[in-house]
Amino acid sequence: MISINGRFLGQPLTGVQRFALELTKALDRRIGSGDLPEALSRARWRLLAPPDVPETGEFRHIALERFGPFSGHLWEQTSLARRAAGDLLVGFGGSGPLLHRRQLVVIHDVTIFRHPEAFSRAYRTTHKLLGFGLTRTARIATVSRFSRGELSAVFGVEPDRIPVIYNATDHFSGLAPDDTILPRLGLEDANFLFMLGTLKPNKNVDFAIRAFDALGKRGWKLVIAGALDRGGVFKAAAPANAENLIFTGRLTDAEIVALERRARAFVFPSLYEGFGIPPLEAMTQGCPVLAADIPAVREACGDAALYFDPRDHGSLEDAMRRIMDAGTDVLGLTEKGRANLARFSWDQSAASLLSVLSEMSAQRR
Template sequence: MNSVDSVLIDLTQLPLERTGVGIYAVNYVQRLREQAGEAHLSFLVLDDDAALIRDVRAIPNATAIVLKASLFRRFLFRVLLEQLIMPVLAITRGIGATHSLHYSFPLLSFGRFKRIVTVCDMSFFLFPELHVPAKRVFFQFFIRRLPKVEGLLFISESTMHDFMRFFPHCEAQRCVIPLGADLARLQAAADARMIEELRQRFQLDRFILYVGTIEPRKNILGLVKAFERCAPNHPELKLVIAGKLGWDYDSLLAYIDASPVRERIVLTGYVDEAEKHALLKSALLFTYVSFYEGFGLPVLEGMAAGVPTITSNISSMPEVAGKGAIQVDPNDVGQIADAMQSLLADAQARAELAERGRVQSRAFTWESTTAISLDFYRRLLGRREAAARLGQLNE
């Protein structure tokens, strides 16, 4: 990959509190330090994200283009960046392709560079009612135009299948890049002081854990109702809901406040990676019974950490979980509760499921995600080079 065929990767969409696409992006950037080789990569990054800037600058041959967060964390300036500044940078610097990690992308390339977009899920079309209206309109607008870009990366086979259901005539070059887990870190023991600090802060002993954003799609209400059914048989057990508030959570919080086991439901708020690791290593069970996921990264992290895991039997989650987690119908509270009860009552079953989860998690690494992505860059830009050579021959 020569300088003419370099790639400009947009990291300005990432929030400072990492979830979902943020975790994907950070791990991708970190693995590029070892895997980028001679690739010429440029990155757009905001100046309030010191850790990300540091990771980018550690990549050989990489260029960090640092922009003011005070401007470009504002919606209108973000649109300006994406639709005007990115194309200008790509054209003036001889960039071969741009890579946008979260749906939206430069609509115009003037035939001068290719556009690659990572598609994280199709919930904006499958479950539009589960999104804030403004976001739904914005992202549906861009997703409808994805068939016109040159390259699409999907984080699961399920997501690509869902996309092709809506856009069967898409001509973009496509590739599935399953996400990964930091296996070494997740399998290692958590910091004992962090575990103790969290236990003291939230008065934890035996607990079931959920980690993720608090929003309707995650089916936290179904999880709480299932816990209510289990709670009488396990008076010492708590349910820990770890994650930041997303949207449309008022009815859920009201339900929790009125729950007969309210004192045993712990809402931690956002947890960083170290805190999440400590909670995973301390949990009796990990539950993630979402209505829909493009990949289901928390499921993979739960299995990798060696926690007996319960997840949903729909969308991408079976693809990730395999035989490493119990799969249930997320619409059936009874199934969720029965899965909890069976594991809570049987230590041997928990140990066997935890081991199957660890084995399953080994199939998903960030190193593989990165290698597939780099290969996709080379193949997409190789087509560009071949077309250019053919044009020269025909002149």
């Protein structure tokens, strides 16, 4: 029996949960087609979830089982541990029952160690303990070669023992845009740059706003999507050109797609990432990408982005100015982005995961 930790089904859909959902869907398709390694060809699959997780019709070949009196970490350490005893257990969200010895857990990054200020003390304590515990009792995987090196450095695990299972964005490429977002934001005829933001310090939103403001480009707008409080973004005085900033709040994927199709560029100023999905999502819509020159983003974007130093305002100002002054995509970033996307797909990632699970299954025999 192969059981998947389905706790992610009850969580808000951010990057980690998207990874879990899309990879489980890709596994479901492979199970349905019989495209599995021989060691797993007769395995039964199930998705184990807390009782408060809603019913879903997403999966045809992986049975959803909801059970237990708890939720969250307590559910994982008690109800899930008991139900999955003896199974090969797979967790996509960086956590799982510490005493389960036959388990693969994907840990996406070590942001809590590199940028602890982005998390509450309780969150840091819990996830540090989980990380150190799971790296001693379970097999771990991650989402980039960069994160593999980080996990090895922090937890003392040999890098060769940490498989890489990439994120992907093909789920995003087929979305229909909700173009009604453009008139609602007053962007029908506007020139604008687009970015997604949160208030976590490593996301570096204030830095990007300062660089844009310094350009003083009247008529241009910077559109920032996400759960941002405008008053809470700025660490100092408000920018001089605040009227050129548009804070949208949370948007649907269809609304984001519409904005990426019309934006002159997508700006990704993050200081630290385990992989970096948003730039790749923008590439699926033909949107040129301006990206922070950090290792994980370089690994994800290759030569398909215009890079800048995420600690040097002048570097981002120069990148923005090149896009604004060009008028067209003279750098060929759109075509480079499309070519770069061919390196990633959920089906390829599912194949990588199945290879690891096949190896683990064989070790039991």
